[in-house]
Amino acid sequence: MKINFYDAKNQLIFLLIFSTILIIIFAVYSANNALSYYMTPQEFIETQHSNNLRIRVGGRVVEKSVKYNDLGITKFEIFDENNIKISIIHDGVLPSLFGPKTFIIAEGFALNKNQLKSRSIIVKHENEFLTDLEKADIYVPDYPK
């Protein structure tokens, strides 16, 4: 079958096929550099980390572990269901609902075997909150009066 390249319809089809190939190549390349691996604190400790591997670690914030400094760096610990803990050093805004026992996912790069430097934190908006009326292990913030 002979394809007539002077026909506008064929030109358009050729353009769209060529664009699709280019977009796929670009998207695969881009995705390869943007993969972020999800781990539990235990998996984080057990993994050999390379410097440029983007990691997400999910766990619950350890009570009374949250420490702030004036430069906006927050340091805290998270634990998983096996009670394995790792430290998170977070540089940035802490989202609403962040607090002790909330389930968070921190994204960043490993500093060492049990420390992650994160730039973004997600707080899971859980259906059932841990701190309910009966069992609240109440963290009392210093309210200004």
Added chain:
Amino acid sequence: MFNILSAVGFTGTFLALGLSIINISLYFIHKFKIPYIESYQKKIKDNNFIFSMMKINIYLINLCLFIAIACLYIAILTNQFNISYVFSVSSINLETKYKWAALYSSQEGSLLLWAFILSTFIHIFVRTSLNKFHELQLSIVSIFSIIIMLTLIPLVLFTSPFVLSAINQIDGKGLNPLLIDPTMLIHPPILLSGLVSTAIPFSVAIATGIATKKGIAVTWSVVIRKWILVSIFLLTLGNILGAWWAYTVLGWGGFWGWDPVENSAILALLPMIGLLHATYLHQKKGGFEYINLLLGTLGFILAIFTTFNVRSGAIDSVHSFAESDIGLYYLIFLSVLVILSIYSINKNDFHGSIKITSLLSKESAIIINIFITTMIMLAILSTLILPITFEMLKDQKIILSPDFYNQTIGALILILLTALSISSSLPKKFTSNKKSILEVTPILLLLSIFLLIAIIINIDQILIFLAFASCIGICYGSIISITRIKFKKNYNKNNLHIQLFIRSLSSHITHIGLALFAIGAISATTFQSHNQFTIAPGESYNIGQYSFKYNALRSRNPNKNGIETEVIADISLFKNNKLITSLFPGKNFFTSFPAQPVAIVDIDRSIIQDTYIFLQKWDNNLNTQFHIYINPFINLLWLGGLLYLLGTGMALFEESVVKNE
């Protein structure tokens, strides 16, 4: 323990499910010969009895679900905490207006609202539009019934909002703190309505595809053009409200985080936009039947895929509050829709073909834009499918970071804007390549000038400059096209001309809205500046010509909506030593969730920029840490969004305007 509202509400959902099953059975009785009752079948077919029954059932389903949702809402309003759902989402001191948000704040309620909106849309469609489809009416109603049945099964069997609690509770847990915001009174219902509305094009497309008589109703998408516009309007509004909520509540200074659930919310919108443009081409040039069928079914398939994503927790998202075990059920629901869609696409036998006059014609430009929109949809879809596939194959959870979106989706959006800027200047009717080139020369010149400026000023931002130039080009091309329509002779003497005028005007307004939206989004994302500082009361912090004076930190007890303490910082904002406004960022602490404060953001708005302030924390000496974001031209984003909605809204009313004239 007995609760009348719970009993009536549950009966409503149960009856609605039963009626949908009856409707499906009636369709089979009509379609297939059943031994022993053949003569009876023939009799009721002749009397059109089956079709009338199916229509009445659709109205009854809507009525049953109205009663069910009314029961749940009354239960929330009257604090009936012995219903588990009411206990988990509401409380005595929750303001009445937020009790509306409590209705859909958790999974069971949101699924009931979904079912009610779905049945309402179907009811309206059956009353107003169904008679335009003659031979397809029965198939369309039966597909509606299948969708209603699949929606109601989890509500009745697994996740009913009418389950009673074993203990009689005095007060409820209260509403999710993040939902205590006025935007949340409308954003979820509108987004849900948008997602649900895609069921109409889906059902009509499937019915057309599986029609036994070849060649009937190939123009289905033209007939339901208004329903496509309704979907686009609601999904756009829902997404804009979501972005507004994220901007004004979450405290991170942004409006879109490429979160999987946010991505899911725009997924269903993209095929609807593609379908609207493909319908326009089909109307003008013929052809496009397969593409229309595919895009028509994709909208609802992606809406259900979105629901699966949100409910299953397959991907980690900030919005996983609705996560539960019924995710798997939605996978089955999704499979049914995909099978129906594949069957219908395979079964039909369309012959139409579009004639392309030139690559520089309007129809080529529209096809290219549909193609890019589809590519954006596929790229976003891949970010949602890839993690699930990766986990299944390699047992490793992954997610694509925002870099992917900024690069791939950003590049596609840039191509879309550039293509749209060129196509907006192309003449509606192609005459010659020479004339087309002449028409787009100003746009090409504009793009070249911006590229040159970028090379001179900052080559790193060449793509940003190209995007801005494209947006200006879209506005220029659209305004030129509007002036061309305006000076057409006799346009007001003929209804058809008025209709075409409104259609053209609405499409150009929508495109201008899109361009302004893009300028706002790109500016606020690329040129946002962020400062954080810790100061004591009485101290000031300077950023350029602005000075932030921290006067005091105060607390009070609002005693409503479950807020135990509201902590507010009093900030005076000066520009060149002149007081321009006072800002009050803070935090709310909730009685039920004392360890999980929610930010109170304050913003000084102007068309040039937003000054956005967020309070992070304070110590015992009241030394307080603030984050300031300067977002240039972000208000163009909201303005562009409004224009986009205005254009879509105008297109919705074009026929009625013609009738009034």
